[in-house]
Amino acid sequence: MSSKNNLDDEAALYTRGVSGLEEARAWLKVRNIEDIECVVPDVAGVPRGKMMPTNKFFSSDTLRMPSSIFAQTISGDYPKDDDRYTYTPTDGDLYFKPDYSTLTIVPWETDPTAQLIHDAFTKDGNPVPIAPRNVLKRVLKLYEAEGWDPVIAPEVEFYLVKPNTNPDYPLEPPVGRSGRPEVGRQSYSISALNEFDDLIDDIYDLSEAQGLEIDTLIHEEGAAQMEINLRHGHPLELADQAFMFKRTIREAALRHNIYATFMAKAMSSQPGSSMHIHQSIIDSATGRSLFNDTENEATPAFYHFIGGHQHYLPALMPVMAPYVNSYRRFARDSGSPTNLFWGYDNRTVGLRVPSSSPEARRLENRVPGSDANPYLVIAASLAAGYLGIKNGIEPDKPRATDNSEVMSKLPRTLLHAVDEFEGSEDLLDIFGEQFVATYRAIKLQEYETFMSVISAWEREYLLMNV
CATH class of the missing domain: 3.30.590.10 (Glutamine synthetase/guanido kinase, catalytic domain)
Known part of the structure; x- marks a missing residue:
């Protein structure tokens, strides 16, 4: 257990996961957590999200981020739109709800910090079909x-x-x-x-x-x-x-x-x-x-x-x-x-x-x-x-x-x-059609990005030989 968070003996018994909002408040308070990383796994498995002070986290019941976080390639680009791809830059924000069972400390941070994985929903409350965690739940x-x-x-x-x-x-x-x-x-x-x-x-x-x-x-x-x-x-x-x-x-x-x-x-x-x-x-x-x-x-x-x-x-x-x-x-x-x-x-x-x-x-x-x-x-x-x-x-x-x-x-x-x-x-x-179309578009855009790079093999064998 990391000493950076100054956990007492009672708190040290519980390193991960609570069942709801009030238990989360107590969990964070006993550990003197100052900041919370609100984490969302994107399509590549990269952690996206926001960091906020603990009191700010509890001041609002919704966390919002653009839908583009699930349409980003590994190089940070966005696929070009086509008939089968559903994301456009004008899409609105998505809503993110915490899964309190994933609440845990971030032991490498110098200040007492927690991390919490969130699930993605539309403004109507439906699970976002292209969010990887929702894909697994489906x-x-x-x-x-x-x-x-x-x-x-x-x-x-x-x-x-x-x-x-x-x-x-x-x-x-x-x-x-x-x-x-x-x-x-x-x-x-x-x-x-x-x-x-x-x-x-x-x-x-x-x-x-x-x-x-x-x-x-x-x-x-x-x-x-x-x-x-x-x-x-x-x-x-x-x-x-x-x-x-x-x-x-x-x-x-x-x-x-x-x-x-x-x-x-x-x-x-x-x-x-x-x-x-x-x-x-x-x-x-x-x-x-x-x-x-x-x-x-x-x-x-x-x-x-x-x-x-x-x-x-x-x-x-x-x-x-x-x-x-x-x-x-x-x-x-x-x-x-x-x-x-x-x-x-x-x-x-x-x-x-x-x-x-x-x-x-x-x-x-x-x-x-x-x-x-x-x-x-x-x-x-x-x-x-x-x-x-x-x-x-x-x-x-x-x-x-x-x-x-x-x-x-x-x-x-x-x-x-x-x-x-x-x-x-x-x-x-x-x-689902939306996930397949979006994932396809991301992978094709990543391939195009790769094809724009000239490799050492090409310089070695093609430069003076062809």
Whole structure:
């Protein structure tokens, strides 16, 4: 727990989440919170919002911001309007309401500060359909209507790199406590983790102060590549935690003059970074896993859940791999999935069934990159499984051999992925026309921005040769 907020023993028992307005007042008062960050996750997963004094926060029951926050590209541009894109600069403000269960301190601020995630609504009180948190809630309502409780657990990979203030220079691993950067691959190495002990301690301390639960932290295959595993739980809560973890890890790294990056492919010579999503479903009425029958065998619903992923993930790739850089991760023999095969405890396929007890039977979606918006990628993965069960989609046979060099079904470019996304009627029904149109426009504008940049490869091989 951070000492900066001067919490007393009683207050220290409650690090995150209250149930309503009056409890929030007491929560903030006992901690002497001076400022509140009113946070909204945008389409890219970037925290947007306002900071205000605590007394100002309680003086009004509405927070307003322009609707453009959900139509902004990662470079800060806005897509050009077309017949299918619904945002225009003349659109009015949206209204934002706090979800008090997300209230927590901001332990890296020097003054006592809290953060609070908000949900977006129209002036008529309807949820904004393009807000990522609302997109996930829309999918969860489909599960609720069936009497199902989905359970997920994300695993998020990231790289630590030297500070990079000139984007023309490639990223490099940082120097650890030994005074040397990593040069080889150090998968699961404890000594490689120890190179950054002080930083990792800060990650744990900042996370604990916010009530965020880390299951494990390991060193991944790449040089200074780490992976954080979050404990399984409710999809919305875990999406909130993944969203907040990204910010926390960046802040912890900056304390040590290091950058933390969640780019899907940060360095050309190193493996990419993923966000694996473990998924299972509990029957609300019985409390039993929907994937496990009374004889402890896999149910048809389990296989249809896998079949749904195989069928719909190609069209969901703009969400799983949202940037041009994301597709650099999918290369033969790279450790990243290049196919949509499935198998038992097989890490060379895109869909893995980990070894577990029958009660813990689950599917691990290994396709998403760590650059994905956690709300949207969890919504998309659950949507694929839901459609698989509802439509009775059978998977192919499980693969037990090495498939790391097999390229199958996955789009190889962002443009190809966007075409498949907007062409799926089933996904249009799940996500809604406004979200699909807006997301499509954002991704196409980002692609145009990328195409305006001349790369080092082009200068190297084309300048004097063509």
